Amino acid sequence: MHFETRAIHAGYDPFDHFGAVNPPVFLSSTFAQSAPGKHQGFEYARSGNPTRKALEGVLASIEGGEHACAFSSGLGATDSIIKLLSAGDHCIVADDVYGGTFRIFDKTFKRFGIEFSFVDTTRLENVRAAFKPNTKMLFLETPSNPLLKVSDIAALTALAREKKAITVVDNTFATPYLQRPLELGADIVMHSCTKYLGGHSDVVMGAAITRDEKLHQQIAFNQNASGAVPGGLDCYLVHRGIKTLGVRVEKSCDNAEQVVSFLLEHKRVTKIFYPALEQHVNHDVAARQMRRFGAMISFEIDGSVADGVKVVSDRKVWTLGESLGGVESLLEHPASMTHASIPKEMRAKAGLNDGLIRLSVGIEDPRDLIEDLKNGLESY
Numbered sequence: 001m002h003f004e005t006r007a008i009h010a011g012y013d014p015f016d017h018f019g020a021v022n023p024p025v026f027l028s029s030t031f032a033q034s035a036p037g038k039h040q041g042f043e044y045a046r047s048g049n050p051t052r053k054a055l056e057g058v059l060a061s062i063e064g065g066e067h068a069c070a071f072s073s074g075l076g077a078t079d080s081i082i083k084l085l086s087a088g089d090h091c092i093v094a095d096d097v098y099g100g101t102f103r104i105f106d107k108t109f110k111r112f113g114i115e116f117s118f119v120d121t122t123r124l125e126n127v128r129a130a131f132k133p134n135t136k137m138l139f140l141e142t143p144s145n146p147l148l149k150v151s152d153i154a155a156l157t158a159l160a161r162e163k164k165a166i167t168v169v170d171n172t173f174a175t176p177y178l179q180r181p182l183e184l185g186a187d188i189v190m191h192s193c194t195k196y197l198g199g200h201s202d203v204v205m206g207a208a209i210t211r212d213e214k215l216h217q218q219i220a221f222n223q224n225a226s227g228a229v230p231g232g233l234d235c236y237l238v239h240r241g242i243k244t245l246g247v248r249v250e251k252s253c254d255n256a257e258q259v260v261s262f263l264l265e266h267k268r269v270t271k272i273f274y275p276a277l278e279q280h281v282n283h284d285v286a287a288r289q290m291r292r293f294g295a296m297i298s299f300e301i302d303g304s305v306a307d308g309v310k311v312v313s314d315r316k317v318w319t320l321g322e323s324l325g326g327v328e329s330l331l332e333h334p335a336s337m338t339h340a341s342i343p344k345e346m347r348a349k350a351g352l353n354d355g356l357i358r359l360s361v362g363i364e365d366p367r368d369l370i371e372d373l374k375n376g377l378e379s380y
């Protein structure tokens with residue numbers, strides 16, 4: 001079956017539950033046994049419940065995987081994935097991964113003796129040079145945040161395999177509708193389901209998906225042992241979100257293309273980061289591995305931090321906020337928000353200029369999005 005059919009039907013059989021078209025929300029923390037160890041597949045809800053099982057089934061299916069584990073957040077998933085490693089192991093990580101991913105590696109797991117090298121994974125030579133005899137994992141995020149850099153998943157996973165390391169891809173920005181890393185050779189895909197999979201900004205959740213039975217067993221062990229599991233209602237919400245993933249992502253991409261066309265013509269916009277543009281440094285790789293180019297856009301204005309603040313403040317349609325991937329369009333100004341704690345010189349070195357603005361384009365009418373953005377750009 002094809003993607004959108006699987007997104008609606010995989011993982012769940014209505015006739016397991018009285019014909020209910022939607023998976024029931026199970027709120028039981030424990031399950032009755034008729035004799036010790038005799039039960040219908042569930043014992044205690046940290047190790048599993050039927051609502052979570054249905055969601056894990058559809059997650060595995062839409063990523064082209066065999067197995068999935070759902071977590072109480074994206075970082076909960078990352079936590080259980082990195083615990084596949086042991087003290088003394090080395091992990092190569094994309095240098096512009098999500099801030100929370102960097103933090104848990106650099107501040108938590110480094111203390112437990114895991115070594116990390118943060119490298120620009122858009123350049124294969126850099127990654128090749130970073131391998132050491134104890135390298136066990138390559139952790140990628142593509143497209144990345146907020147500059148939408150794109151790494152070549154097929155080439156990098158082939159390199160990691162040659163070096164006997166596994167590859168993990170954070171597929172949050174692209175979604176499995178646009179990009180399927182397992183089909184390109186990755187061993188594990190992780191998601192912040194908080195973003196596009198949930199899609200309505202009403203749930204925090206994460207997932208880890210693989211085809212490898214042994215890796216799955218280890219991740220599922222960590223999921224149960226560490227216990228960052230989602231509740232039944234949250235599983236239901238993400239499952240419902242996944243049913244409309246295809247149509248939402250298509251509409252968001254259509255809208256994003258129109259917003260980019262508008263930005264290209266606006267005199268205050270000096271630079272646009274969007275992988276569909278031929279001038280984008282990784283356009284060719286993106287065109288090869290993604291179905292469309294997504295709905296995240298960053299751009300620079302010719303202005304100061306204060307001007308950037310003006311552009312994003314008091315918008316009528318765009319919501320000023322962190323996060324992304326919901327039906328509503330969001331915008332943010334990294335220099336005064338997500339990246340404000342980084343000194344200006346370091347921000348500039350990483351390409352995060354004072355006038356950089358990041359958009360997560362939702363599914364409103366694009367005319368309203370463009371008019372509101374125009375008013376913002378002309379407010380200083």
Ligand SMILES: *Cc1c(COP(=O)(O)O)cnc(C)c1O
Pocket residue numbers: 073074075076098100101141145170172173191192193194195204205206
């Ligand atoms: C939000 C996000 C995460 C973290 O997920 P949470 O659900 O917030 O824990 C990880 N990676 C990316 C790319 C994200 O956008």
